[in-house]
Amino acid sequence: MKNKDYLVRATAANGQLRAFALRTTELTNEAQKRHDLYPIPSAALGRAMTVSLVLGAMLKTGTVTVHIQGDGILKGLMTSADHQGNVRGYVGNPHAHLPLNAQGKLAVGTAIGEGTLTVVRDSGLKEPYRGTVPLQTGEIGDDFAYYFTLSEQTPSAVSVGVLVDPSKRILAAGGFVVQVMPGASETVISTLERKIATIPPISNLINEGKTPEDVLELILGELDLDFKEKMPVQFKCFCSKERFKQSLITLGIEELEELVTEEETLDLVCHFCEEHYHITIDELNDILNELKEN
Numbered sequence: 001m002k003n004k005d006y007l008v009r010a011t012a013a014n015g016q017l018r019a020f021a022l023r024t025t026e027l028t029n030e031a032q033k034r035h036d037l038y039p040i041p042s043a044a045l046g047r048a049m050t051v052s053l054v055l056g057a058m059l060k061t062g063t064v065t066v067h068i069q070g071d072g073i074l075k076g077l078m079t080s081a082d083h084q085g086n087v088r089g090y091v092g093n094p095h096a097h098l099p100l101n102a103q104g105k106l107a108v109g110t111a112i113g114e115g116t117l118t119v120v121r122d123s124g125l126k127e128p129y130r131g132t133v134p135l136q137t138g139e140i141g142d143d144f145a146y147y148f149t150l151s152e153q154t155p156s157a158v159s160v161g162v163l164v165d166p167s168k169r170i171l172a173a174g175g176f177v178v179q180v181m182p183g184a185s186e187t188v189i190s191t192l193e194r195k196i197a198t199i200p201p202i203s204n205l206i207n208e209g210k211t212p213e214d215v216l217e218l219i220l221g222e223l224d225l226d227f228k229e230k231m232p233v234q235f236k237c238f239c240s241k242e243r244f245k246q247s248l249i250t251l252g253i254e255e256l257e258e259l260v261t262e263e264e265t266l267d268l269v270c271h272f273c274e275e276h277y278h279i280t281i282d283e284l285n286d287i288l289n290e291l292k293e294n
């Protein structure tokens, strides 16, 4: 599974910690190609999709939506993931570009700017849970760490990274989330903190060929690491022509009649995946007739 994207879930220190690690190189490449992303948008979206997949994996059923709104040139981003390892997403400005920051890294935080991070977890069973926090640095890992601590009362270490080559191809992407469960001992917490302070950037580890299991071994190997689950992850959108046609019903009879009489066809594009859908006059007529019958 060296060149495959997947997520592992584990516990450590007898359940005092829970951890997730994942490789997301291929799915970030898929997003890069679909949206023609420049390096900063690739890094921002890749990082956000990586944490979204972890949030999705925490659900037993349903979906999670992440919305980052910022006043920077990226113009925000949106992702959506489910509990089965599927994720999709887009950024406001796929061609956002800035010089490297003072650390010689992609200036993701500056490109995102100041704003908010919103997470909506929808299990489909009860009212969706919604949490919003102010962005901390816009670097995404920090922002999610703050979100987990403040909004879900679960102190968490979050590290996400994307390595992009000059041709815009994604060399490596991935991340980890380690969460401190209630009642965790001081010793466990300080061991975790010490380990996290010394491990190399996650995108370098993935680029060197380290697997998600290797990454968790590095952090939690001394703390009775116990792997629970392994799940493939991929970029996948849920749009379809049928769904788009359903959404046209909301235009109403008057507007649909106008389109039909003016012989206008519709070209619709899915924001999440850039898939194009062409709706013909005949199809518009069908929707109109269906609407009139009901």
Ligand SMILES: [Zn+2]
Binding pocket: 237, 238, 239, 270, 271, 272, 273, 274, 275
């Ligand atoms: Zn789509």
